[in-house]
Amino acid sequence: MSDLVVDDEPHDDLLDPEHRSVLLHESLWREASLRVTSDVGGAFRRDLTGDTVDLRAHALLRCSETLWRTAIPLEKSWDGAWSGLVPVRSSVLAGSPELTVEVTGLVGGVRRLVARSEPWRLVSDRASAPASSGAPPFDSVWVDFSHSDAPTEARVDPGAYTVLATGPKGLVLYLNSAIEGLRDLLHADHAKGQRRQVRDLVGAEVARTALAAVVRAAVADVLDLTDADEAAQLPSDRTARQALAAVAGAMPSVGGVDELLERIVDVEHGPASGRFSLWAQIDSAVARLAGTTGAIADTAREVRFV
Secondary structure (H helix, E strand, O other), rough: OOEEEEEEEEEEEEEEEEHHHEEEOOOOEEEEEEEEEEEOOOOOOOOOOEEOOOEEEEEEEEEOOEEEEEEEEEEEOOOOOEEEEEEEEEHHHHHOOOEEEEEEEEEOOOEEEEEEOOEEEEEHHHHHHHOOOOOOOOOOEEEEEOOOOOHHHHHHOOOOOOEEEEEEEEEEEEEEEEOOOOOHHHOOOOHHHHHHHHHHHHHHHHHHHHHHHHHHHHHHHHHHHHHOOOOOOOOOOOHHHHHHHHHHOOOOOOOOOOHHHHHHHHHHHOOOHHHHHHHHHHHHHHHHHOOOOHHHHHHHHHOOOO
């Protein structure tokens, strides 16, 4: 993907190759376009009889939430790759529409799908945005969870892959070095295919586990700080405040962190069904923020035909 233009302004800074995403959720916009270039299908040149295959390529943009789809024909460029400009309007998008390149060709006289690119997502709302690639708000440390030097929280379950614990300088995300291949997998910056899918899924699950622990602790702090008949109080810890604000922003059912705090306090003194409902929404928001929801959807979609 390249040459992204949003409302007549160039915005290649919104292209996120690491997560194969176009980040259109940060501001209001009406129209956009981007250039799609792909060499997918380059290996398909002849059919079973040796005749030249009539290859054709399209960029397909699908939005499952609005049931909208479009196909843009691509042209062969000088270097043999397929290329074309894809126009997008915000009025027909929601969530994270999927953009792929599909190549068809005549195989034995019948037109068939012969190649499909890995999908990119056009992120149109914050809840569907991929997890940030920036540094987490705490350090991560590799340690053998069965070793005497491991923290107590890790030694309790030597087979766990990660645990968030309090260290001398604050929160520390411990990762289990005893799990063979885990360190290499999470550090595989240039992984491709199924290895990339597994890396993204495992990495997102590690992030979800850490964020869920922070959110649970933050909620406990809110309840401890709030007396009866008083407005809910934010924790003093910056990481806890940031986590609650992020979760509130990813929950469609609340208008902001203040409303989330009110609901946390309200359900604590109500029936269990209210707590179950709120925590189900919080857990769903945590999964989206950590990237687990997107990683599972991407993996399921890409292995459909395996």
